[in-house]
Amino acid sequence: MSQTKTKDHAALAGAFIKDEERVDWHDGALWYIREKRDIAAKQIPEWEQLREAASMIKSNVISNLHEYLLQFEANLKKNGVTVHWADSAEEHNEIVYSILKAKEINQMVKSKSMLTEECHLNEYLEERGIEVINSDLGEYIQQIDNEPPSHIVLPCIHKRKEEIGELFHEHLGTEKGLSDPTLLTRVARKHLRNIFLTRRGALTGVNFAVAETGEYVVCTNEGNADMGAHLSEVQIASMGLEKIIPQKKHLGIFLRLLARSATGQPITIYSSHYKKPRKGQEMHLILVDAGRTRQLGRKDFRDSLKCIKCGSCMNTCPVYRKSGGLSYHNTISGPIGAILAPNLDMKRHADLPFASTLCGSCSNVCPVKINIHEQLYKWRQVIVKEGYAANTKALGMKTMAWTLSSPGKFTKAGRAGRWFLQNVPFVVNNKFNPWYKQRDMPEGPKESFAEWFIKNENKKP
Amino acid sequence: MNVGLFIPCYVNQFYPNAAKATLQLLQKSGVNVIYPVNQTCCGQPMANSGFEHLSKGCNDLFIENFSAFDYIVGPSASCILHIKDHLHSDKDEQQAAIIRTKVYELVEFLTDVIKIEKLDAFFPHKVGLHHSCHGLRGLYLSQMSELNAPPFSKPQYLLNMVKGLEQIKLDRLDECCGFGGTFCVAEEAVSVKMGKDRVTDHSKNGAEYITSSDLSCLMHLEGILHRNKSKVKVIHIAEILNAAT
Numbered sequence: 001m002s003q004t005k006t007k008d009h010a011a012l013a014g015a016f017i018k019d020e021e022r023v024d025w026h027d028g029a030l031w032y033i034r035e036k037r038d039i040a041a042k043q044i045p046e047w048e049q050l051r052e053a054a055s056m057i058k059s060n061v062i063s064n065l066h067e068y069l070l071q072f073e074a075n076l077k078k079n080g081v082t083v084h085w086a087d088s089a090e091e092h093n094e095i096v097y098s099i100l101k102a103k104e105i106n107q108m109v110k111s112k113s114m115l116t117e118e119c120h121l122n123e124y125l126e127e128r129g130i131e132v133i134n135s136d137l138g139e140y141i142q143q144i145d146n147e148p149p150s151h152i153v154l155p156c157i158h159k160r161k162e163e164i165g166e167l168f169h170e171h172l173g174t175e176k177g178l179s180d181p182t183l184l185t186r187v188a189r190k191h192l193r194n195i196f197l198t199r200r201g202a203l204t205g206v207n208f209a210v211a212e213t214g215e216y217v218v219c220t221n222e223g224n225a226d227m228g229a230h231l232s233e234v235q236i237a238s239m240g241l242e243k244i245i246p247q248k249k250h251l252g253i254f255l256r257l258l259a260r261s262a263t264g265q266p267i268t269i270y271s272s273h274y275k276k277p278r279k280g281q282e283m284h285l286i287l288v289d290a291g292r293t294r295q296l297g298r299k300d301f302r303d304s305l306k307c308i309k310c311g312s313c314m315n316t317c318p319v320y321r322k323s324g325g326l327s328y329h330n331t332i333s334g335p336i337g338a339i340l341a342p343n344l345d346m347k348r349h350a351d352l353p354f355a356s357t358l359c360g361s362c363s364n365v366c367p368v369k370i371n372i373h374e375q376l377y378k379w380r381q382v383i384v385k386e387g388y389a390a391n392t393k394a395l396g397m398k399t400m401a402w403t404l405s406s407p408g409k410f411t412k413a414g415r416a417g418r419w420f421l422q423n424v425p426f427v428v429n430n431k432f433n434p435w436y437k438q439r440d441m442p443e444g445p446k447e448s449f450a451e452w453f454i455k456n457e458n459k460k461p
Numbered sequence: 462m463n464v465g466l467f468i469p470c471y472v473n474q475f476y477p478n479a480a481k482a483t484l485q486l487l488q489k490s491g492v493n494v495i496y497p498v499n500q501t502c503c504g505q506p507m508a509n510s511g512f513e514h515l516s517k518g519c520n521d522l523f524i525e526n527f528s529a530f531d532y533i534v535g536p537s538a539s540c541i542l543h544i545k546d547h548l549h550s551d552k553d554e555q556q557a558a559i560i561r562t563k564v565y566e567l568v569e570f571l572t573d574v575i576k577i578e579k580l581d582a583f584f585p586h587k588v589g590l591h592h593s594c595h596g597l598r599g600l601y602l603s604q605m606s607e608l609n610a611p612p613f614s615k616p617q618y619l620l621n622m623v624k625g626l627e628q629i630k631l632d633r634l635d636e637c638c639g640f641g642g643t644f645c646v647a648e649e650a651v652s653v654k655m656g657k658d659r660v661t662d663h664s665k666n667g668a669e670y671i672t673s674s675d676l677s678c679l680m681h682l683e684g685i686l687h688r689n690k691s692k693v694k695v696i697h698i699a700e701i702l703n704a705a706t
Binding site: 009010013014017020023027031038041042044045047316318319322323353354355356357359360361363364365377380381382384385389397398400401402404405406407410414433434435437438439440441442444445447448449450452453454457 | 468472475476478480496498499500501502504506507508509510511512513514515518594595597599605606607608609610633636637639640641644646648649650651652653654655658680683684687688
C-alpha cells in the first residue's frame with residue numbers, strides 16, 4: 001500500500017543513532033539473540049544439512065506453487081474450511097470485513113501476523129467500525145503506541161521497559177513509574193484475558209500451511225493465537241501464498257530451524273495445528289498474493305519467497321542493530337525487508353537495498369539459505385537502471401568510471417587527490433564531505449606505489 | 462610462475478607501504494612478480510553502487526593488464542572478490558572467465574598456492590585481527606561464526622608465524638566494520654557507529670594494532686581512530702608478515 005514517505009533509511013537511521021545509549025542496548029539485545037542462535041545451532045550436528053534441506057524444500061514449493069496451492073485448497077475444503085483468494089491487500093481486507101460483517105462481529109482479536117500489518121488491516125477495519133486488538137504482547141505494545149512493529153519477531157525490541165511502563169500507565173492504568181517487566185506482563189495478561197473471553201472473531205497468521213493435509217501451523221510463545229482461536233465463533237487465518245510446505249513430515253525440519261534461528265529456543269512454546277472448525281464454528285482461510293507472484297516472476301529475486309520470517313537476518317545485521325527496524329519504513333525491516341520491499345514499490349523503497357554493507361552475514365544465518373546479500377547487490381543494479389538513483393549520484397559515478405577506466409586520467413586524478421589531502425586539507429576535510437564528519441582522511445603519501453615502482457623497481461636488472 | 466601484482470587504486474594512492482610489502486613478500490616467496498603499470502581499479506565502487514554497467518571500461522582494462530599471468534595477486538580481499546564474482550567482458554568473456562579463476566588475495570595465495578610454512582618476520586606487538594567481510598564470507602579466508610562448521614583461519618595461520626606477535630581476543634569475532642564502499646558516505650551515521658564499535662572492541666581488549674587483509678576496512682577504522690586521538694594504529698597484514706627481524 002502506498003504511504004507518504006518523507007525520509008530515507010539513512011536519515012531515519014541517523015535520527016535513531018543520535019541516542020547512542022539506546023543504540024548500544026538495542027545492538028546488545030539483538031546481538032545476544034544472535035549468540036543464543038549460534039549456541040542453539042551449534043548444538044545440532046546436522047544444522048547445516050537442515051538448512052540445506054529446508055532450502056531445497058522451499059525451492060520445490062516456489063517452483064510448483066500452483067499445484068501445491070490447489071492441493072491445499074482442496075484439502076481445506078474437505079476439512080470444512082472456507083477458502084478465499086485475495087489478489088491484493090485491499091481485497092484481503094475486504095474479505096475479512098465481509099466475513100465479520102456477515103456475523104455482525106464488531107470486535108476482533110488478532111495474533112501476530114506480518115501479512116495483516118503489510119495490508120494495514122487494523123486501520124481498514126477500524127475505519128469501518130470494527131475494533132481490533134493485537135494479542136501478541138509486543139504487537140499490543142506497538143498498537144497502543146500507534147507505531148508499526150520494528151522487528152517481525154520482537155515487535156517492540158527498540159523500546160525501553162520504562163517507555164513500556166509509561167504506555168501501560170496511560171492505557172492500562174498501571175501505577176506511574178512501574179517498569180518491572182514481570183509486573184507489566186501480568187497486567188497485560190489480565191487485560192488480554194478479558195479480550196480473549198469476549199471476542200467472537202479471531203484472526204491468526206500462518207507459519208506453515210501443509211498442502212497434503214490442509215492444516216496450518218501457527219507458532220507463538222505466548223499461546224495467544226490459541227486463546228483467541230479456541231474461544232471464537234469465527235476463526236480467520238491470513239497467509240501469503242508462499243507459506244506452503246508440501247508434507248506434514250517437513251515440519252520436522254522447519255519447526256527445528258524456525259525457533260533456533262529466531263531466538264535460540266529449541267522450539268516455539270506453542271506450535272498449534274489448525275485443521276477443522278469446531279462444531280458451530282466457522283473457519284476461513286485467505287490466500288493472499290499482494291505482489292508475491294510478481295516477485296516469483298523475477299528470476300534474481302524469487303528465492304526471497306522462501307523466507308519463513310524468523311528474523312535472524314535482522315538480529316545478525318549490524319546495520320539493522322545500529323539503525324532500528326523503523327528506519328526501514330516497511331512492514332518487514334532488515335535485510336529480508338530490503339529485498340522484499342522494492343518488489344512492492346520500487347520508487348518508495350529504492351533506498352533499502354543500499355542500507356547494507358553487503359557483509360553477507362544475513363545469508364549465512366538464514367535457515368532457508370536465501371542469498372540475501374547477493375540479491376541486495378542485484379536490486380541496486382535494477383534500481384539504478386530503472387532510474388531511481390539520485391541524479392547527483394549518477395553523475396559522480398560516471399566521472400569516477402571515466403577516470404578509472406583510463407590509466408592516464410587515473411594517474412592525474414590520483415596526484416590531484418593526494419595533493420589536496422597534503423596541501424589543502426580544508427578542501428576535502430570540510431563538512432560537506434560526509435567522510436570527514438566523524439573520520440579523518442588518510443594521510444596522503446608523497447608518492448603513489450606506481451610512482452615509487454617506476455622509479456625504483458623498474459631500474460633493477 | 463609469473464604473478465601479476467594487482468594493487469587496487471586506493472592502495473596505490475593512499476597506502477603505498479602495504480603495496481611495497483606485498484611486492485616484497487611475493488618476491489621473497491620465489492615467484493616472478495610483475496606489476497603492470499597501466500592498471501587502475503577493479504570497478505567495484507561503481508558496481509556496488511548499482512552502476513555495474515559503468516564498470517565495463519575497468520573490466521576491459523583489467524583483462525588487458527592481467528590476462529598474461531599464471532596468477533593475479535592483490536592485497537585487498539574485497540577487490541579480489543569483486544573480480545572473482547563480477548568480472549565480465551563483452552569483448553572477451555572467455556578471458557574474463559579464466560581471470561576469475563586465477564585471482565588470489567595475498568593471504569590465500571601464500572597459504573594455498575605457495576603453501577608457505579615459515580616466515581622470517583618479527584612484530585613484537587599486540588594485534589587484533591579484523592576479518593573483512595568479503596575476505597571472510599566471500600573468499601573464505603577464515604571460518605565465519607554463522608556456520609556450524611570446523612574453525613580455520615588463513616590470516617591467523619600466517620600471523621602465528623610472526624615472532625613476537627601477540628593476537629588479542631575480540632568480543633565479536635567477525636562483525637562488519639561498516640565501511641561498505643559508498644555506504645560509508647551514503648549511510649554516514651550507521652557506518653561510523655559500526656566503525657566506532659569495532660574500534661572499541663579492539664582497543665578495550667588491548668590491541669596496539671588492528672590488522673586486516675583489506676585496507677578499505679582499515680582506512681575507515683583509521684579515520685575514526687585518528688579523529689578520536691587513539692593510540693591504536695592500523696596496519697595491513699602484508700606489512701606485518703614482511704616486518705624484518
